[in-house]
Amino acid sequence: MSNGWHCPTVMMYGGDELAAWLGTRTERSITLLLDEGIAGAAIAASVGEQIERAGRTARTVVIGGSGDLTAVTGLARQLADTELVIAVGGGSLLDQAKLAVLLSADPGTEDRLRVPQRCGLILLPPAEHRGPRLVAVPTTLGTGAELSAVACLEYPQGKRLVMGGSLRPDAAVIDPEATATLPYALLAEGLLEVLFRITGQYIGDHRDLPTEDALAEALAVRAVRLGAGLRSADAGLRAEIAKISGLSHAGWVLLGRAPYAGRGWYLANELSTGLGLRKMTAVAALLPPLWSAIAAGDTRLGSARRLDRLWRLLRTAVPDAALPEDPGPGIAALIDSWGVIREIAADPAELTAVARSSVRAWGAGLPMLDGLSAADIEALLHRAVPTKTSARGELSLTACG
Secondary structure (H helix, E strand, C coil): CECCCCCCCEEEECCCHHHHHHCCCCCCCEEEEEEHHHCCCHHHHHHHHHHHHCCCCEEEEEECCCCEHHHHHHHHHHCCCCCEEEEEECHHHHHHHHHHHHHHHCCCHHHHHHCCCCCCEEECCCCCCCCCEEEEEECCCCCCCCCCCEEEEEECCEEEEEECHHHCCCEEEECHHHHCCCCHHHHHHHHHHHHHHHHHHHHHCCCCCHHHHHHHHHHHHHHHHHHCCHHHCCHHHHHHHHHHHHHCCCHHHHECCCCCCCHHHHHHHHHHHHHCCCHHHHHHHHHHHHHHHHHCCCCCCCCHHHHHHHHHHHHCCCHHHCCCCCHHHHHHHHHHHHCCCCCCCECHHHHHHHHHHHHHHHCCCCCCCCCCCHHHHHHHHHHHCCEEEEECCEEEEECCC
8 A cells, every 4th residue: 555656766768768868877886787698788788878878887797597685685786886776677687686786775674584483475665865866778569667656576485575665666667679579478478567557456456546556457458458469569559658657656556445456466476486487377267267156255365246347347448359348358358358378287286385475475364365265265266277188107287177
């Protein structure tokens, strides 16, 4: 929930804006942080050229991997003498950059990140010291990491969500060139992530907030309409997806919302971690039965009334799609039309373990999944994930209802 709204991140659209912005800055020591997957890509060269055009030189650091605390603290040490960090990469790289910038300024934060706890959420207080400025240049779509005040951090027991206003980047560059080589599957997953984030907060809160609801509805409808043109993957469409991705983190969408309203996120996080899946594969599998459960009246997961209202808007946003009236089958059909994979399978014991980890990290007295038992979650997971059964040594798939 947000009780107030402001957007401290300077947004720049287009590849030429960064050089102009740098020309207004006083920072001289710059580190260019590149995801290893794009170090040789055109966007890396373009950002480097803009730094030079602004009369600066930059030290380049290339990193890979999803990033645990050891990796992040090591990166923070490399940034000790840097005044400005320009991070170019996907959501994982940007998360590492956000955490490393914070740790380089306020090493005491490391102690908080190391405190043993079962909760999957780590709330950070305001930073005591100002670290390097951070410019985020996202090369993927959907995470909105360039505008968010959260970051995911790997731990042995799974991913934790770190949250604090000091994690929000100072500036962000939305450049279509940065996503020019994204394969179609990642474009579709990115758009699904945006839709999942907007609808989860909207449906998970039972209260009506007329202005905030209207904005969320408009963004969700916009996402569905953009999905109809996904196959084109042109620069304009990619830029529009990036815009609504960032807006989905903005205060007006979340203003006054119930805390932790988007319960599907916590379940999808544990499902993807427990089964070793891509996050959006887990979301695509989970979302149809989740919406069906809400539509059937499970108020712990969300509001059937608000889901019905939102789905009526979404299913008519693209009339040619002829989506089913029921929200669960409807969102399944929409996901399939975008080509996002949602067919997965697991052993029953794996789903039991995911349910238990969900309760441990987010429930059992914690507010994120309060009121949901491991048995409740496991039943939902069985509706989302067919289970593997072995008969006479042969593997088959059995869909659980």
